[in-house]
Amino acid sequence: MANTNSAAASGTSSAEYDAIIIGSGFGGLYALHRLRDEMGLSVRAFDGAGGVGGTWWYNRYPGARVDAPSAPFYAYTFSKELVDEWEWTETQSAGPDVLAYLEHFAERFDLLSDIQFETWVTDATYDEATQRWMIETDQGGRLSTRFLICATGALFVAHKPDYPGIDDFAGECHHTGRWPHEPVSFAGKRVGVIGTGSSGIQSIPEIAKEAAHVTVFQRTAQYALPARNRPLTTEERTRYREDWENLRESMNRRGGWPFKTSRLQASDYTPEERHERYELLWEEGGIHLAINSYRGVLVDEELNEEVSEFVRSKIRAIVRDPETARKLLPDYYFGTKRLILDNGYFETYNRDNVTLVDLREDPIEAFTPSSVRTKLGEHPIDMLVLATGFDAVSGSMLKLNPKGRGGVSLKEKWDTRFDTYLGMTIAGYPNLFMIHGPGSPGVLFTMPLGGERQTAWIESCIRHLDDARLGAMEPTEEAEASWDHEISALAERTLYPRTDSWYTGANIPGKPRQFLAHLRGSQYFERLTEVAEGGFEGFVFEKKR
Numbered sequence: 001m002a003n004t005n006s007a008a009a010s011g012t013s014s015a016e017y018d019a020i021i022i023g024s025g026f027g028g029l030y031a032l033h034r035l036r037d038e039m040g041l042s043v044r045a046f047d048g049a050g051g052v053g054g055t056w057w058y059n060r061y062p063g064a065r066v067d068a069p070s071a072p073f074y075a076y077t078f079s080k081e082l083v084d085e086w087e088w089t090e091t092q093s094a095g096p097d098v099l100a101y102l103e104h105f106a107e108r109f110d111l112l113s114d115i116q117f118e119t120w121v122t123d124a125t126y127d128e129a130t131q132r133w134m135i136e137t138d139q140g141g142r143l144s145t146r147f148l149i150c151a152t153g154a155l156f157v158a159h160k161p162d163y164p165g166i167d168d169f170a171g172e173c174h175h176t177g178r179w180p181h182e183p184v185s186f187a188g189k190r191v192g193v194i195g196t197g198s199s200g201i202q203s204i205p206e207i208a209k210e211a212a213h214v215t216v217f218q219r220t221a222q223y224a225l226p227a228r229n230r231p232l233t234t235e236e237r238t239r240y241r242e243d244w245e246n247l248r249e250s251m252n253r254r255g256g257w258p259f260k261t262s263r264l265q266a267s268d269y270t271p272e273e274r275h276e277r278y279e280l281l282w283e284e285g286g287i288h289l290a291i292n293s294y295r296g297v298l299v300d301e302e303l304n305e306e307v308s309e310f311v312r313s314k315i316r317a318i319v320r321d322p323e324t325a326r327k328l329l330p331d332y333y334f335g336t337k338r339l340i341l342d343n344g345y346f347e348t349y350n351r352d353n354v355t356l357v358d359l360r361e362d363p364i365e366a367f368t369p370s371s372v373r374t375k376l377g378e379h380p381i382d383m384l385v386l387a388t389g390f391d392a393v394s395g396s397m398l399k400l401n402p403k404g405r406g407g408v409s410l411k412e413k414w415d416t417r418f419d420t421y422l423g424m425t426i427a428g429y430p431n432l433f434m435i436h437g438p439g440s441p442g443v444l445f446t447m448p449l450g451g452e453r454q455t456a457w458i459e460s461c462i463r464h465l466d467d468a469r470l471g472a473m474e475p476t477e478e479a480e481a482s483w484d485h486e487i488s489a490l491a492e493r494t495l496y497p498r499t500d501s502w503y504t505g506a507n508i509p510g511k512p513r514q515f516l517a518h519l520r521g522s523q524y525f526e527r528l529t530e531v532a533e534g535g536f537e538g539f540v541f542e543k544k545r
């Protein structure tokens with residue numbers, strides 16, 4: 001592979017690369033390693049953040065943790081040496097540990113010299129004549145690249161809700177997804193937290209330990225399952241290392257983790273037997289109640305209601321004040337929003353210094369410099385924590401807003417639907433690849449492994465182009481339409497689309513409603529292989545100019 005890098009790596013110089021990568025989280029770092037070290041391409045990566053880590057660089061709020069099966073599954077899988085040398089300490093890795101791991105990864109594979117930090121890519125425009133992407137950065141950099149790899153993050157664009165007068169609040173205000181790098185003290189403060197998704201549920205118990213008072217403004221009551229986080233034992237570490245190849249294989253075959261999904265038929269068991277099983281899985285903790293009870297929990301309304309009611313009964317049993325417990329009871333279909341693993345969330349409401357305001361019954365009407373005013377009262381606060389999530393999956397690509405053929409911007413192309421093919425490519429945007437884009441499994445598969453596999457597919461595309469002396473590839477609009485149909489059809493068979501969630505874009509006012517993830521992770525990755533091995537059906541190619 002020719003190395004076309006012709007200029008210094010400085011952001012202010014003009015330079016040509018084989019590949020430019022945007023983002024240095026799990027996805028971007030691995031792409032840099034693979035394209036540069038395995039393929040021999042000239043590659044440059046950019047990140048607006050001040051260091052590697054992506055999600056884990058930004059989300060430094062107290063209690064931040066991986067929220068799905070974690071160590072050793074939430075990590076790179078491709079290097080056995082890396083698996084052997086990195087010591088995960090807990091079953092549910094903490095944010096700082098994941099960040100330390102990614103910093104280690106970047107150093108170990110000597111990636112830092114090819115990443116430019118504190119540099120936002122502000123423009124990316126495809127030049128049809130040269131078949132290259134022209135890139136501009138906010139540091140004055142002008143670069144060109146044959147391949148543009150967008151590892152810009154599915155949970156990157158922090159969403160600040162537009163409550164009337166929110167900017168009138170004059171105290172400290174922090175979004176969990178943009179948490180300060182300096183320590184934040186809650187001591188002696190009255191803290192208001194808006195939002196009870198993963199970030200809220202992780203941070204509220206930690207904030208409550210230190211703050212004078214915490215008022216939780218709940219938008220949606222949530223199902224949260226006990227994480228049962230604990231230290232990993234030496235035996236567990238030895239076992240997963242010895243069995244690594246099998247473990248990796250079963251992660252690939254299943255949902256990105258090695259756990260089996262239950263094949264048991266609920267109708268073969270009595271309600272009492274089913275209840276016993278739910279109890280066991282609740283005690284086991286983590287995602288087991290969600291994946292390992294009975295077949296079809298996410299499809300069968302009646303079965304879903306049974307599991308939902310089981311979790312509600314747990315909430316009633318944990319929370320002592322019946323009125324608070326009532327407000328905490330979720331009413332959507334269990335499992336159809338991002339599953340949340342908690343460490344003492346419901347127990348936190350038994351503390352004297354925690355109050356719950358249910359915004360469905362008592363909505364926010366205004367903010368003053370020192371309080372939140374709801375329909376039924378005024379809540380004085382010194383600090384506001386916004387645990388209000390992200391413009392998920394599509395937000396970071398729309399922020400980048402690349403311009404493809406004919407100068408058409410992605411904002412125009414995605415005005416009403418987030419059309420992609422395979423969740424990685426877009427018609428009219430040749431040689432642009434997304435990692436975890438709309439229409440890929442993204443957040444519904446373990447993302448480090450998903451990113452590895454998508455990068456392997458990008459490699460096969462680049463090799464195909466070079467072997468056949470082709471200059472550019474892009475999907476057809478027909479391929480996009482049929483992919484869209486496939487994603488929607490998979491989702492329609494389940495209860496997912498019936499719930500307002502960030503999977504469907506419902507958390508962002510005005511965002512087009514569309515289920516944004518491919519629901520069958522392992523089949524999706526098989527499909528990528530089939531497309532590559534079968535001659536890239538659905539793509540059109542251009543000769544090299």
Ligand SMILES: Cc1cc2nc3c(=O)[nH]c(=O)nc-3n(C[C@H](O)[C@H](O)[C@H](O)COP(=O)(O)OP(=O)(O)OC[C@H]3O[C@@H](n4cnc5c(N)ncnc54)[C@H](O)[C@@H]3O)c2cc1C
Nearest residue numbers: 023025026027047048054055067068120121152153446447
């Ligand atoms: C609290 C929390 C818990 C999570 N738990 C899990 C879990 O258990 N399992 C799981 O699989 N996933 C989990 N995730 C999802 C997590 O986002 C991914 O696992 C993973 O870290 C994403 O990596 P990435 O490289 O794709 O994107 P990111 O880590 O989001 O990195 C994107 C990077 O791109 C940069 N960037 C974006 N646009 C530009 C631009 N225009 N110019 C320059 N730089 C740009 C950003 O600064 C950022 O650093 C969790 C997320 C959160 C917030």
